[in-house]
Amino acid sequence: MAALLAVLYREGKIRFTNLVWMFFDLFYPLLYFLLFGVMMDYTFGSPLAALGVDYTAFFLAGVLGMAGFGIATNTAWGFFFDRDNGIFYEMLTYPMSRAQFLLGKVVFNLLLAVAQAALTVGLGVLLLHVPVKLERLPLLLAAVVGGAAGWFFFFAIFALKIRRNDLFNTVVNVFYFVFLFASSMFYPLEPLPGWFRAAAQLNPLTWHVDVLRFATIGVGDPWRILLEAAAFVVFSLAAFAYAVRTLQRQE
Amino acid sequence: MSQDENALQVEELVKVYPAKAGRGAPVRAVDGMSFAVRRGEIFGLLGPNGAGKTTLLKILTTLLRPTSGRARVLGCDVVAQPLEVRRRISMVIQESAAEMFLTARDNLLTYARFHYLAAAEARRRAAVVMEKFHLTPEADRKVQDLSGGFRRRVQVAKVFMVDTPVVFLDEFSTGMDPILKRAVMGYLREEAASGRTIVLTTQVLSEAEELCDDILIMNQGKEVARGDLYALKLLSRGLYEITMTFDQLPARIEAELARLQPVRVHIEDNTVELALKAEEAEVLERVSALARLGHVLKVEVSGASLEDIFIELLRGPEAKS
Incomplete structure (x- = not known):
């Protein structure tokens, strides 16, 4: 427990004493939501208007998915930076196991994701009157936590495997572009071409965002959501197993 | 133990x-x-x-x-x-x-x-x-x-x-x-x-x-x-470190040093530092020979430093091969 708290203390110190990082972690998705969501709704209306759902309500799940994805990439970047400057290797000689080290990192990631989600959902309800289904808040919490963990493990693999800074940045940027746009984050998939829809349905970010959307505003077929949630859990477990293996092989 | x-x-x-x-x-x-x-x-x-x-x-x-x-x-x-x-x-x-x-x-x-x-x-x-x-x-x-x-x-x-x-x-x-x-x-x-x-x-x-x-x-x-x-x-017995300072570095010093086949040599300004592996009397003879090349201001002959021992020990296997 003490080792876990030490990792949390370290991560907290780094994040909370760097305002730019904190801004990106906590407020960037919120501003995206308030600016992009509201403007899209004002300009184009809602793709789910027939269901009485405006664009900001539709986009809330997308923003939560983006936030978890973004926090995970920031943490993974931190991982990469730590290894690049050597402190990562020094930390591996500290009195803790490698599993405790990884667990501490992911717990911090989850706390940040939950804080960010609470801020975004709270202000979405208060300022934009998003009709969030309060009875589904436990499901929303599980989706936020599960999503942030899954993405953290996924990006940790690349942060641990890739040795070159330029390559790591390129990989993260490509992932950002592909995962975010080939998903249900910004738009519903139904009206899109078949090939695009098929690709997006294989994207774990689509599974994550669909679960978040079901948990926030209740849109989505429950059976399909269950299937997507199960697929995301499998994705997260596989990423976890591979990340631990990669960490244990760090020499 | x-x-x-x-x-x-x-x-x-x-x-x-x-x-x-x-x-x-x-x-x-x-x-x-x-x-x-x-x-x-x-x-x-x-x-x-x-x-x-x-x-x-x-x-x-x-x-x-x-x-x-x-x-x-x-x-x-x-x-x-x-x-x-x-x-x-x-x-x-x-x-x-x-x-x-x-x-x-x-x-x-x-x-x-x-x-x-x-x-x-x-x-x-x-x-x-x-x-x-x-x-x-x-x-x-x-x-x-x-x-x-x-x-x-x-x-x-x-x-x-x-x-x-x-x-x-x-x-x-x-x-x-x-x-x-x-x-x-x-x-x-x-x-x-x-x-x-x-x-x-x-x-x-x-x-x-x-x-x-x-x-x-x-x-x-x-x-x-x-x-x-x-x-x-003790492992490096017979290894000596010599420091000589001349008023002016003699013209033939480098050729003479090469002839002595030192373990290590370093020249800075008018000072020559070298490590020699030889019997004590021979080392003194070589120092005298070097001293005759110019006007010597200072000479020091001492036992080997760790650096000399290090170089000597690591050169050993290469020299043998």
């Missing part, structure tokens, strides 16, 4: 790095090393670049798993009980490793936290350590804004925050100014006197000569020589 008296016990240790896919051959970075280090000793691991020193240190600090053999730190096996080993050690790695996004003070406090030091005690120690390392004026600056030398200070200062019984230092003095380096060497002696075991690698041989109670010279993953400075000097 019983194992209980040993801080480190290494037996037939081997580390082989596999060949990279389709390129080169496997590398035996550590090749059957066996040695023990007593508690409270300052132990120096010396060797040229690529000798295997850092690999050996990485195995002893649980960063690397050995291919075969055993290594124990205060009785704890580095493979079977890595966490127990980590509880007993602190390490300064070769790279300049510090928490870049934290202040100098927070670096020390965070390190203390990982070693289970209470917050009040950590703050007290941080103040003392920062004073020792002249870091107090920089205490609240982020390490990323400090120079390379200050970053190294922060990194080395961390091991003085805790009381782990074994300290590993991989080229700790890199980037340190001579005054601070001298002070840190003093602190290390104090730590050893209080019972901590210090294991260090260095390329600065005068540093090892001054600091280490026991020295192991390694090359190509193997032990080349082992002992205290006196024992190592």
